[in-house]
Amino acid sequence: MAAEVKLAVRGAGKRYGEMDALKDCSLDVAPNSIVSIVGPSGCGKTTLLWSMSGLHGLTSGEVLLDGRRITGPHPDIGLVFQEANLLPWRNLMDNILFPFEVKHQKPDHGWIAHLLERVGLTGFEKNFPNELSGGMQQRASIVRALSLRPSVLLMDEPFGALDAFTREEMNQLVEEIWMETHTTIVFITHSIEEALFLSDKVVVLTPRPGRVLNTYEVPFERPRTMEIMAGKEVYDLTYRIKADIYGQSRMQARAAE
Amino acid sequence: MTDTATRDSEVVGGRVGKGLQSLSSFSSGQTKLEILAIIATAVVVIGGMELALLWFEVPQYVLPRPSEIVVALVGDFHLILPHLGHTLVVLFSGFAIGAGIGIVLAAVITQFPFAEKIIAPYILILVTTPMLALVPLLILRFGFGYEPRIIAVALASGPMVMINSATGFRRVDANKIALARSYGASTLQIFWKIRAPMALPMILVGLMIGAIFGLLTAVGAGMVGGGFGLGNRLTTYSSMIQMPQFFGVVLILSILGILIYVTFYLIGKKWASWEA
């Protein structure tokens, strides 16, 4: 079946000196879908995502956006970093306007105001990052990434540093934003729960060098209710993904003995 | 939602303010009571000195009374003022040259870690050598005018500004640079929008220390080079045993020092308070 592909990674390899961070990694992201990538720490997730964004090149293989090879940062791809990565010397609004400033582009103030409203940050435009909670900072960074209306949003463990409750709120927020914009999202996470709540597809990577170990379809309708998330199918998927990840590291531990 | 309330953000004047916490309380809001207490303490200290010097009949050439210092300063101010002017000209021009070169060199050199390693020892020598030592030599070469003093001030403040600015420019945050690059920022944009603001707090620290060093050198050069300037006044008044005038000049110098500190403290508070 020749399914439509928005973003494709083909045989991606990335070496740092003598070390392979990624090796022969391939995956497809369908248009308007959410794909989560999970895998053990240090397996090359950030490396993979930065390659998809065009921030750095690959040693081998390629990344295709709408069938065209990505060679550098692309205006159609938005990136949300592992930490909120706001500029501490700029207030919230100036942080959101930063991309427009760099691009010498007129900001769409109506759209930005709408996004701020959506994530509950209206009224905080003049606050500096150190005056905002971690959750608010990460919401601001999402607004910054969405302000340019990218067709693909890459998110690198965006909520990894947040507490469990804030994290669930943020997951719902991403779901709401997706239901409004249908932006294609690639989402890196350590949380299987988060991955299953958000995604159409979960990709499990191997330990370094990162390669795709397994891919799971998550075919539940949105919005995903607590009932769906507490159901047997989600439970089974969780179990299989955990077996993938922990099985690997246990096998590694045994091999090392 | 738990996080809609803004957390209390302590306003600290960046690192510049951190250095001297006691002074930083100057500009933070004070109650009437605190201001009264500060004034009362000053009155007690200065008044106490006045009374103690009177009581023990300390001779004026050892330590003049505060009142004598004020009287001398007011009475002879028209004589001191031109020298204050000379010293300020030396300080401002020397500092501007030194700081300008220091910041530019720091910005450039930190882009080349290899070159930086090679140059570092020489910068350290420039920082640690008292540039006052060069003044006699500079006078031989440039005469008794402004030039040798301006050069000495520039040499004293420049390396200080440079070494601190370099520390600032070296604070690269790969994620922030990646952020800028992800929006297609040019090298120049990355410099002005990421590296420079990130370095600013340290640059301000360097400017403050450099300015204080510059003041020291400007005064010292006046003492060595003779002729004019506040340093020259110090040697003249002490040789003529005009102690009230002498301490009047000392008072002017400490006010200059405090003004330098407060200026950079306020600039830091305005432009670098994010780094609390």
Ligand SMILES: Nc1ncnc2c1ncn2[C@@H]1O[C@H](COP(=O)(O)OP(=O)(O)OP(=O)(O)O)[C@@H](O)[C@H]1O
């Ligand atoms: N610039 C670099 N130079 C050298 N090695 C690097 C570089 N960036 C990453 N690595 C290495 O590549 C491997 C993969 O790193 P990466 O950050 O992609 O992992 P990750 O899966 O995102 O980890 P985490 O879950 O901790 O975020 C790690 O071993 C890391 O140390």
Ligand SMILES: [Mg+2]
């Ligand atoms: Mg990572």
